[in-house]
Structure formats: C-alpha cells, structure tokens
Amino acid sequence: MTDFLGTPATAPGPLGPRMLRHTTMIRRDPLAFLTLMRDTYGDVVQFPIPRPPTYLVASAEATHQVLVGRPGCYDKETIQYRSLALVTGDGLLVAPDRRWRDQRPVVQPAFHHAFLPVVGRIVADEVGALVDRWRLAGPGAVVDVESAMMEVTLRVVGRSLFGDPLTGSTAKLAEATLDALSVVIQRSRVPVAFPRSWPTPANRRLGRALRELDEAVARLAAQGGPGDGLLLDLLLAQPGWSDEQIRNQVVTFLVAGHETAASALMWALWLIAGDEAEGDALADDPGRARWVADETLRLYPPAWVISRSATGPDDIAGHAVPAGALVITSPYLVQRDSRYWSDPEVFAPDRFAARLSRRQREAFIPFGAGLRQCIGRDFARWEMAEVVAGLGAAFRFSRVGPPPRPLASVTLRPADGLLLRIDPRR
Numbered sequence: 325m326t327d328f329l330g331t332p333a334t335a336p337g338p339l340g341p342r343m344l345r346h347t348t349m350i351r352r353d354p355l356a357f358l359t360l361m362r363d364t365y366g367d368v369v370q371f372p373i374p375r376p377p378t379y380l381v382a383s384a385e386a387t388h389q390v391l392v393g394r395p396g397c398y399d400k401e402t403i404q405y406r407s408l409a410l411v412t413g414d415g416l417l418v419a420p421d422r423r424w425r426d427q428r429p430v431v432q433p434a435f436h437h438a439f440l441p442v443v444g445r446i447v448a449d450e451v452g453a454l455v456d457r458w459r460l461a462g463p464g465a466v467v468d469v470e471s472a473m474m475e476v477t478l479r480v481v482g483r484s485l486f487g488d489p490l491t492g493s494t495a496k497l498a499e500a501t502l503d504a505l506s507v508v509i510q511r512s513r514v515p516v517a518f519p520r521s522w523p524t525p526a527n528r529r530l531g532r533a534l535r536e537l538d539e540a541v542a543r544l545a546a547q548g549g550p551g552d553g554l555l556l557d558l559l560l561a562q563p564g565w566s567d568e569q570i571r572n573q574v575v576t577f578l579v580a581g582h583e584t585a586a587s588a589l590m591w592a593l594w595l596i597a598g599d600e601a602e603g604d605a606l607a608d609d610p611g612r613a614r615w616v617a618d619e620t621l622r623l624y625p626p627a628w629v630i631s632r633s634a635t636g637p638d639d640i641a642g643h644a645v646p647a648g649a650l651v652i653t654s655p656y657l658v659q660r661d662s663r664y665w666s667d668p669e670v671f672a673p674d675r676f677a678a679r680l681s682r683r684q685r686e687a688f689i690p691f692g693a694g695l696r697q698c699i700g701r702d703f704a705r706w707e708m709a710e711v712v713a714g715l716g717a718a719f720r721f722s723r724v725g726p727p728p729r730p731l732a733s734v735t736l737r738p739a740d741g742l743l744l745r746i747d748p749r750r
Contacts, residue, residue: 335379335643337361337370354732355628358382358654368643376633377649379640384664384687386641387653390632392694396421398632400696402650405631408734410530411504411537413568415576416699424696430562431573434485434555435699440706446483447707450476451714458719463747466724470741473589473711474498477582480707485577487550493540500536501579503529505734541574577700584626585704587737591624592616592712594728595671597721597744602673606716607749613713615673617705621690623671625655626735630692656736658687719746 338346338361349357358380361369367383381387390398405418412418416427454476458467475494482490490497507530545567549557555577559570596603596616606612634649645651660668664687665675680688691698698704715721722745728738 333370334377334645335368335370336365337380338365338372340372343372355656355730355736358629358652358657362657368641370643373650377646378652379643379645379649380652380654381640382654382657382661383641384658384661384683387658387689388686388693389638389640390651390653391630391689391692391696394638395695397635397638398651399635400424400631401633402631404629407508411508411534411579412576413572415572417576417580421696427573428699430558431555431699433553434558435703437702439484440702443480443484443703443706444710446480447476447710448714450479450483451711455714455718458746459748461746464745466743466745468741469590469593469744470586470738471495471498473586473593474582476711477585477589477707478578480585481578481581484703485555485581486544486574487552487554487556488544488547490540496536497540497578498582500533501583504533504537504579505583507533509733537575537578538571540578541571544574545570581700581703584735585707587626587735588617588620588624588704588708589711590728590738590742591736592620592708593715593721593744594723594738594742595620595623596712596716597723599671600720602671603716603720606712610713610717612673613709613716614705615676616712616716617708618676618688619671619673620708621705622659622665622688623669624730624736625659625690626737627690627692627698628656628732628736629654630689655689655692656732658689661687717749719748721746 346357346360349360361380362382367381367386369380369382371378371380381390399421400418401420409415409418414423416424416431419427454472458465458472461467475498478494478498479489479491482488482494507526510526544556545560549560551557556574559565559573562570596606602612602616606616630653632651632653634645634647634651636647638645640651658664662668664684686693691701691704724743724745728740728742731737731739
C-alpha cells in the first residue's frame with residue numbers, strides 16, 4: 325500500500341493533501357471529522373501521521389478489542405493523557421498502567437457501592453438548595469444552567485470525597501478547571517508546544533489555574549480527612565505517599581469528578597427541555613431519571629474520545645497496527661452508530677428500559693471499558709439520576725435561543741454554556 329510520509333499504510337485513510345483540506349473541520353468540528361473519516365474509509369482508518377502511526381478505530385467490536393480484549397497490549401501513554409497530566413499530575417486518570425496498578429487499590433474503597441446512598445443524600449441536599457434558589461427567580465425565569473451544574477457537582481464531589489462542601493470557592497475552582505482544560509486541549513492539538521517555563525498567555529493562564537487548584541488541595545490536606553473513610557482519609561493515611569502524590573489524586577478527582585458530570589447534566593436538561601412528554605413522564609416517575617441519564621450519556625458522552633498507545637503489534641479487523649501506534653477510539657461514534665442503535669440520533673430514554681443486547685453493551689462506553697474504565701462510573705450515574713429526578717420533579721424546562729453547539733474539548737460540553745427557561749411544576 326502507499327506509504328504515509330514514510331510510514332507503511334496498513335489501513336485505508338486520507339493522504340496528506342486530503343488531510344490538509346480538512347484542517348478547518350478538524351479544529352472546528354472534530355466530531356464531524358471523525359464521522360466523515362469512518363463513513364469514507366471504514367471502521368479502521370489510518371491518518372497520514374508518521375510518528376506515531378495513528379489510527380481511528382470506529383466499530384464497537386474493534387473498540388472493545390482495544391479497551392478490553394487485549395489487556396497489556398495498550399496503554400495510556402498518549403498525547404491526550406500527557407497533556408491532561410499538566411493539570412492532574414500522575415493521578416489515577418492518566419497514570420500509565422505500571423503506576424495505575426499501585427494507585428487503584430488505594431482509592432477504590434472510596435467508590436464502594438455502600439457509599440452510593442450517602443452520595444444520594446448529599447445530592448438531594450444540593451439539588452434542594454438549587455431548587456429553592458431557582459424558585460425565587462419566578463415562573464418563566466431564564467437560568468444559567470452551566471454555572472448551576474458546575475457548582476452542584478463540585479459541591480457534591482467536595483462533600484462526598486473530601487468531606488468539604490468547598491463553600492465560597494466553587495466559582496473560582498470551576499473557573500480554574502475550565503481555564504486549565506482549555507490550555508490542555510490547545511497543547512494536545514499542536515505537534516510542538518511552548519515549554520511551560522515560557523510566559524505565553526496560555527502558560528500564564530494555566531499557571532493561575534494550577535495555583536487555584538493547588539491552594540484548594542493544600543487547604544483540604546491541612547484540615548485533615550473527615551474520618552469517615554472518604555477519599556481524602558485514604559490518601560492521607562497511605563504510608564509513604566508524598567505531598568505531590570496526594571495532590572495529584574485530589575486534583576484528578578476535583579477536576580474529573582465535577583466537570584464531566586456538569587457537562588452531562590447540561591445536556592440532560594437540554595434534552596428534557598426539548599421533549600415535554602419526557603419531562604412530564606419524568607416528573608410522574610422519577611425512576612425514569614436513570615434512563616434519561618444513560619440516554620444522555622449515549623448521545624453526549626463527556627469522554628467523547630479515548631486514546632491508547634499500542635505496546636506491541638496487533639491486528640484490528642484485518643489491519644496490522646504496529647507497536648507504538650496511537651489508536652483513537654470514540655464513544656461518540658459507536659454510541660450513535662445505527663448498527664447498534666435504532667434511530668441513533670433520537671433522544672429515546674425508553675431504549676434503556678430493557679437489558680441491552682451484547683452488541684449494545686459493547687457499544688455503550690461513556691466511561692470507557694476494561695481495566696481502565698472510569699472508577700467513578702457508578703458514582704456519576706447515581707449523581708446524574710438524582711439531579712435529573714430532583715430538578716425534573718420541580719420544574720418544566722424550555723429551550724431558549726439556538727441549539728447549543730457541542731464543543732469537543734477535553735470533554736463534550738455546550739460551547740457557549742446553556743440557558744434554559746424554568747417554570748415551577750407546583
């Protein structure tokens with residue numbers, strides 16, 4: 325096959341000139357670009373990038389092979405996770421497998437199912453406070469859903485994992501999180517980034533954000549764990565762990581534990597606002613909130629792309645993938661694929677009322693899959709369902725303005741925030 329800039333081509337894909345024509349689409353709408361590549365070239369696409377050889381894997385079966393079926397053959401040592409490590413350090417989310425194996429047992433007890441009812445009570449408290457504030461705005465008020473969801477999810481993470489509601493600092497921490505992640509995505513999209521020591525605008529913004537996050541961690545660590553077996557207790561009690569190791573885990577869960585949930589909740593409320601029948605059904609049966617949460621995660625998975633580095637050669641759907649290759653998978657693609665889902669673009673929570681087929685289970689990966697599946701999966705789904713149920717019972721939501729544009733950044737979020745109109749149900 326034709327070489328890609330000196331790299332043997334083992335799968336179909338765009339050659340250099342065609343790739344260059346898509347530069348604007350890659351930057352402005354990477355979701356559309358990945359969809360176009362799959363539709364044009366098939367389930368395994370090779371991009372004209374020589375170092376490392378780079379592949380898009382787009383089917384549920386091939387994605388399952390990369391994330392689940394070849395343990396030890398793929399690792400997280402990719403530009404995606406190296407860029408995120410600028411914020412989180414070598415925390416659980418980005419750590420290579422060899423270090424992740426030591427970290428996971430330390431934090432796992434904080435996410436035991438026994439804690440979920442506690443999380444539910446915390447969410448109920450925070451949603452109740454938000455409902456009270458929104459009721460004061462009066463019928464027909466237009467509310468800033470983005471800031472509300474960022475605050476609620478940050479307070480839930482603070483109370484559930486660290487025993488601290490982060491009172492008075494949620495707005496600053498939310499801003500620091502978004503600033504840091506915006507720099508991360510900029511650095512991940514360029515082949516060569518300026519060193520951190522250079523005083524560029526992006527580096528200065530990242531520095532300010534990291535100082536804000538580090539100050540929050542220092543305050544939490546100084547006051548000690550609450551003594552309830554929460555994540556902070558486990559970290560502080562871990563023998564031999566340095567301040568930096570503790571800091572990396574706390575920042576990881578501060579950042580990943582609230583921004584992803586906030587993004588998903590914004591999409592959930594927007595979807596409900598466009599489906600009056602579903603909103604009324606949810607108000608009558610709060611149990612539907614779990615279906616709404618899962619259907620939202622199917623349509624708008626916060627982790628819209630997942631990358632892996634091949635630690636050795638592999639064969640994916642008949643295509644040779646060399647050691648060291650970058651393999652890109654996309655929950656967004658497989659969760660909107662008509663081979664696995666009927667009417668895949670339609671918001672239909674009832675599709676989760678029955679047990680998914682095996683193929684659908686492989687094609688529903690909003691939290692990844694395999695050994696490196698998100699440790700907070702059950703925490704996040706429980707939190708989402710409780711927030712959706714509480715707000716859906718209290719308000720009718722209506723859309724205002726044009727549909728939000730999905731911003732495929734570190735997570736998949738509405739590009740310009742989200743405003744909705746609210747009307748109390750009673």
